[in-house]
Amino acid sequence: MKNWKLLTLLMAMMLLVLAACGSKDETKEEDKGATTDNKPAEEQNEEASAYPITIPGSTSGENTFEEVTLKEQPKKVVVFDYGFLDTLDALGVEVAGVPQQSVPSYLSKYTETTYVNVGSLKEPDFEAISSMNPDIIFISGRQAAAYKELSSIAPTVFVGVDNANFMDSFKVNVELAGKIFGKEKEAADAFAAYEAKVEEIKAKTASSEDKALIVLANEGSLSAYGAGSRFGVIHDVYGVKAADEKIEVSTHGANASFEYVRDTNPDILFVVDRDAAVNPEGESGTKAAIENEIVGATNAAKNGKIFYLDPQVWYLSGGGLTSETQKVSDILKAFN
Template identity: 55%
Template sequence: MKKWLLAALTLMMVAFLAACGSTEETTESDTANAGAEETEEMTVTHELGETTFNKNPEKVVVFDFGVLDSMDQLEIDAVAGVPQENVPAYLEEEYGNAEKYENVGTLKEADFEAIHAMEPDLIIISGRQAEMYEEFSDIAPTIHMAVDTDNYMESFEGNMTTLGEIFGKEDQVVEELAAIDAQIEEVKATVSESDEKALITLANEGKVSAYGAASRFGIIHDVFGVQQADEGIEASTHGQSISFEYILETNPDMMFVVDRNAAVGNEASAADSLENELVQKTTAYKNDKIIYLDPDFWYLSGGGLQSVTQMVTDVQTAFE
């Protein structure tokens, strides 16, 4: 009887130890898998090349304010460095904090020494930094996420989808883009009922440039469907230089104005030079249809989830 009891107890101990060993193996396996997920690699193909890096980077240097705008909207807590000169006003309180975020230079002159010292996991740049791509890439994986003005919405949505994949925010990005698409459909419906033709301009220290379809601000024509006052404007990032006589001759029903002076902190007001005696003779001026667009959204941070939402709202308001 005692031998039987001893044998039974022995079998129970063996079973218990086996179960413990299985639990430990499972736990170790789960931990290993979790580690593998945390360091999962992804490759992004962009205008300047192909870049491979680990998903969910924890230390990111962001040179594109549109991307910064989107990371803020998606509540991605991975920004470590930004160029703190001319940060858009609506992002200034958070990202203009030099004690919290490393100042990595300006949009056109990066502080490579500071960036190198940070040892970032990822660097995100756009058009203004394209020529420095190789120097950035020597420090850390670098991706180019500028918006292609020839294909604005597809490019913007592609950038946002990529951003969502990098940081595991795919579902939220889908929701954000769906909301923007719905907004755009409303604007297009409103604009389609109007015969008004518009001229898009950038005012800079007394000088004026015009923008048409497929240009930097061409989303107004290409996506929202606003008719052009002059269909012969050349597509250009910097715009076509124009005179005040040209504005009078073109005589737009409405004018959209981006004030670069305000964007870069100059005290001169675009209205002071733009609304002169010649421009006052235009239909746009007479009908109070000179619309000053917020340069933070249109000039500094275009292509972001917040900025594009505001851009749609601005055009909707102009036609109400």
């Protein structure tokens, strides 16, 4: 009887030991496979290994932007460039502050009160930005004059595209967004889809002899843009032939008149309506101004080839994954 009781006691002790060992093994496996934020350890290690990240300095015109080193992934993000905001939005990256005054309608969620209004495109609200204590600020040409003061608040990175080297600079920006925010695969896939769209339009323009002219309409006046300009992607990347190959490259375009449009006689006329871009709720008189007797003498008017490009995409948010894809679709309409 005593032997039976002793055997029972020993078996119970062994079961307790085995249970404890099993619990420790499970805990080790859980610790090994996941972290406190439920991400696999491998993903955590990959994110950690990406930092620190050094973003090279750059120049744009007369402006110089210094090298920036990030020790960890930014959490509180301020974005002044709507094109880069477009890209971050497409990649599913959260931002904290944007200039809300002229946000394109397709990005209208950023006008909600959950986002901090950091001023206008040309006049940052330094007090509002400073009170946010952001981890990073992204800017482009419109904020170049404010770079020094912004960079004193937080690391400030220039993400404006280079119109003279558009595809490369756009790709650099997309890859940069992916690298900073752990979205490298998503960024690569999205850019590949954009490149496929570009190849589609290049195939169309290569077989067409139509020559195009690009004008910006602003309160009844016109500016013409050619290769290397802010709208030069039409010629430089898409391969659309230019009706005037001697247009001077400048930020605000070359002064033009309706008589100039008539004399240039484009087969296709692309119009960017600035009035509609900056005042989308108001009425624009651009279409009525453009389609007059003088312009009516051109091949473009005679053949129904005057195209009004999406004003917000072309004037406000160029250089984004969504906007650049939309741009291709706009120009494809002229060749279908």
